[in-house]
Amino acid sequence: MESLEEKNVEVVSKFIDVFWNDSDFDATERFLSEDYQELSYGSKEGLKKFAKTILDAFPDKQYSVEEIIAQGEKVLVRMEVRGTHEGVFFGTAPTGNQIDVTLYRRYRVVDGKITEHHGWIDMVTMWSQIRGS
């Protein structure tokens, strides 16, 4: 039988795949709870808006989970995002440069639904790769 932690890892892994990799932004309705707390993008809508910004700027982007640890309700993920800068990103015209950036995301999962997200990313490395410097 699966432990609570294993189930929570499964939920988060699926969400990352469907939402961040397949860009199914309506998946938020299935995966996120009604009282979802978004600690990095302001709201559920802010999360979707940011994901769209990333998709427009890096249409081939792919997120890979490098490490995932569940502890009670919390799931911590270390990921890499890779892609090609082919669209405007926060005012910066496409450069065609590749990005490969590390990020951490911490989710909280209750009864199979994601109830909270907080994310951290290395923007200095990302801008340096975009600018090719």
Add this chain to the structure above:
Amino acid sequence: MKSIEQKHMDTITAFIKNPSNENILNQTNQFFTNQLIEAFVDRTYEVVETFTKGEKVIARILITGTHRGMFAGNTATDKTVKITQFREFHVVDGEIINQHGWFDTGTLLPQIKIEYLLNSKQSKSI
């Protein structure tokens, strides 16, 4: 009796709190690491939370420091900032076998960038 997870947490919390380990805590593979350490001074380190799986422990560390030097093209603001570091440890029998750290800059830049400071609505992490 303490669980293995609790013992691991005690080991890495003691390591992070020991001032003689600060040089190790300042090492990462990120290209800007030396610049960051020079730019933000009077640093203090606090373990905010830990995650444990077997012999692996990941700590979220909050560093408080003062911005006194150039960082990523941003001149000193003299502001007090909070820098998040994630540090991953491999712990065996109460001993740290290896470790690697990573600085979050997504929440750091909005604290020191002029354009972010002028428009706090943009002060979000990623």
